[in-house]
Amino acid sequence: MSALALTRRPNGKATGLLIAGVLIFGVTPARAHRLEKRFKVDTHPVITIHNPDGMVTVKAWTRREVMVVANHGSEKVEVDAEQVGNRVDIMTHQLVDTIAPEDMRADYEVSVPEDAELQIHNDSGAVSVANVLGDMNVETVAAGVELADTAGYLTVKTIGGSFQCVRCAGRIEVSSISGSFRLLDLRSLHVRAQTSTGNILFSGEFLPNGIYKLKNYSGVIEVRFSPADSFDLSATSLKGKVVNEANLTPPAHRRFFSRIGNSLFGSINSGRAKVDLTSFDGTINILKRQ
Amino acid sequence: MDCKEFLNHLDPWLAGDQRREARVHLRGCSHCRGLVEDFGALRAAARELSASDPEPPAHLWNSLRAQLEQEGLIRTGDEAGARSSWLRRLFAPIPRPALAGAYLALLIAAAFAASGPIHRRVNDYRWVQDTSTEALRAQLNTTETATVASFRDPNPVVTASLHTNLAIVDNYIALCEKSVREDPQNEIARDYLYTAYQQKADLLAQMADRGDYGR
Numbered sequence: 001m002s003a004l005a006l007t008r009r010p011n012g013k014a015t016g017l018l019i020a021g022v023l024i025f026g027v028t029p030a031r032a033h034r035l036e037k038r039f040k041v042d043t044h045p046v047i048t049i050h051n052p053d054g055m056v057t058v059k060a061w062t063r064r065e066v067m068v069v070a071n072h073g074s075e076k077v078e079v080d081a082e083q084v085g086n087r088v089d090i091m092t093h094q095l096v097d098t099i100a101p102e103d104m105r106a107d108y109e110v111s112v113p114e115d116a117e118l119q120i121h122n123d124s125g126a127v128s129v130a131n132v133l134g135d136m137n138v139e140t141v142a143a144g145v146e147l148a149d150t151a152g153y154l155t156v157k158t159i160g161g162s163f164q165c166v167r168c169a170g171r172i173e174v175s176s177i178s179g180s181f182r183l184l185d186l187r188s189l190h191v192r193a194q195t196s197t198g199n200i201l202f203s204g205e206f207l208p209n210g211i212y213k214l215k216n217y218s219g220v221i222e223v224r225f226s227p228a229d230s231f232d233l234s235a236t237s238l239k240g241k242v243v244n245e246a247n248l249t250p251p252a253h254r255r256f257f258s259r260i261g262n263s264l265f266g267s268i269n270s271g272r273a274k275v276d277l278t279s280f281d282g283t284i285n286i287l288k289r290q
Numbered sequence: 291m292d293c294k295e296f297l298n299h300l301d302p303w304l305a306g307d308q309r310r311e312a313r314v315h316l317r318g319c320s321h322c323r324g325l326v327e328d329f330g331a332l333r334a335a336a337r338e339l340s341a342s343d344p345e346p347p348a349h350l351w352n353s354l355r356a357q358l359e360q361e362g363l364i365r366t367g368d369e370a371g372a373r374s375s376w377l378r379r380l381f382a383p384i385p386r387p388a389l390a391g392a393y394l395a396l397l398i399a400a401a402f403a404a405s406g407p408i409h410r411r412v413n414d415y416r417w418v419q420d421t422s423t424e425a426l427r428a429q430l431n432t433t434e435t436a437t438v439a440s441f442r443d444p445n446p447v448v449t450a451s452l453h454t455n456l457a458i459v460d461n462y463i464a465l466c467e468k469s470v471r472e473d474p475q476n477e478i479a480r481d482y483l484y485t486a487y488q489q490k491a492d493l494l495a496q497m498a499d500r501g502d503y504g505r
Binding site: 053094099100104106123124142159160178183184194195197208217236238239246278280281 | 306308350446447448450451452454455458459463465466469476478479485486489493496
């Protein structure tokens with residue numbers, strides 16, 4: 001057997017080590033740069049986050065401080081976290097003029113007091129916020145946004161990113177061009193959601209005196225209601241269908257829009273909430289919640 | 291507060307947040323004072339148009355177009371000898387497309403305000419003969435050409451998303467315009483059309499603003 005042949009003989013142990021090495025140093029993205037900072041804050045602090053790409057996770061905790069943990073793999077970006085009074089500004093800076101897409105990424109985990117106000121701008125990646133009760137403004141291009149158990153005045157604007165809100169209270173205003181929305185078990189009295197080509201799902205209770213306006217251009221608007229809910233419904237799709245499982249009491253007065261497209265008006269129970277669904281070309285489904 | 295800080299505070303100022311340091315700066319700075327006065331005049335013009343018996347929308351477009359031409363944001367044939375205005379000097383360090391985005395947003399807002407009375411009166415003739423949307427479309431297209439040509443973002447996901455969504459909005463505008471022309475009384479179609487214009491203006495402004503992102 002030649003020397004060459006010997007060197008080619010498979011060695012299980014060495015191969016295993018090699019694979020492990022590749023996995024650790026080659027395939028897994030390097031997270032060579034880690035920043036951890038803490039800031040003491042007063043009540044209702046404001047936290048701003050500006051990040052071009054990556055995962056932004058914000059959670060509430062009981063301490064009166066903000067903790068920022070940031071990870072990024074490239075030396076071509078820098079992460080800054082600074083305090084100005086009761087405001088903490090977190091930002092990813094590009095250090096060179098031209099930068100490869102993979103070098104832009106930075107991931108953040110931020111812990112904040114629950115009464116914090118958040119202003120988040122994250123172009124791509126994802127944004128996740130849980131248990132924060134202060135007002136919130138989130139803007140993304142392609143990043144999806146997931147919120148849970150929030151309570152402040154919430155404004156979310158995406159271009160193509162999706163949006164999900166679970167058990168959110170407070171006023172909710174969300175808009176997108178192609179992002180889809182999932183609004184689940186909300187405790188909000190004011191919901192305004194508008195997307196052009198995305199779908200909108202609302203599953204949960206329509207609270208008494210609440211106003212719920214869901215609008216898209218195409219795509220599906222689906223509302224899942226409980227027979228115990230009490231709301232006035234207006235559903236119009238100019239060129240699409242309206243599918244209804246609700247036993248509606250017709251309105252006392254005919255409305256102008258009833259002559260346009262496919263429209264449906266009426267009340268369930270005493271009509272204490274107001275639900276307004278509008279689509280241009282999409283389907284509106286009004287379905288019973290299981 | 292200096293001019294740069296005042297410009298950063300311009301949106302809140304116009305919305306009513308006229309804090310002391312901004313007022314102090316404004317008293318001593320004729321450039322910023324002129325800027326605020328011009329924005330005030332534009333807003334007043336839009337209010338007046340929406341409050342009065344509807345004037346031909348072309349009037350609004352002409353005045354706003356003249357303003358845009360005057361500020362060099364759009365080109366005209368006789369622009370060669372255009373004088374350098376205070377606004378141009380003030381905004382010299384700011385990228386043009388960003389300004390165009392702001393003006394465009396104002397343009398759409400003014401158009402929407404001016405559409406109110408027309409909206410309610412359901413004036414078929416005006417909508418069938420309407421040239422206002424053509425002017426707006428032309429304006430948006432001019433801005434789009436300039437913005438898309440200068441748009442650079444290192445993030446390919448962002449670039450793809452903005453281009454894809456711009457195409458979606460363009461398609462949406464075309465379909466809404468078709469619906470409005472087919473049925474001028476259709477308030478829902480008009481409402482969707484204005485929303486689509488607004489979205490396009492927002493998108494173009496976002497693309498324009500990306501020149502100096504992250505620096």
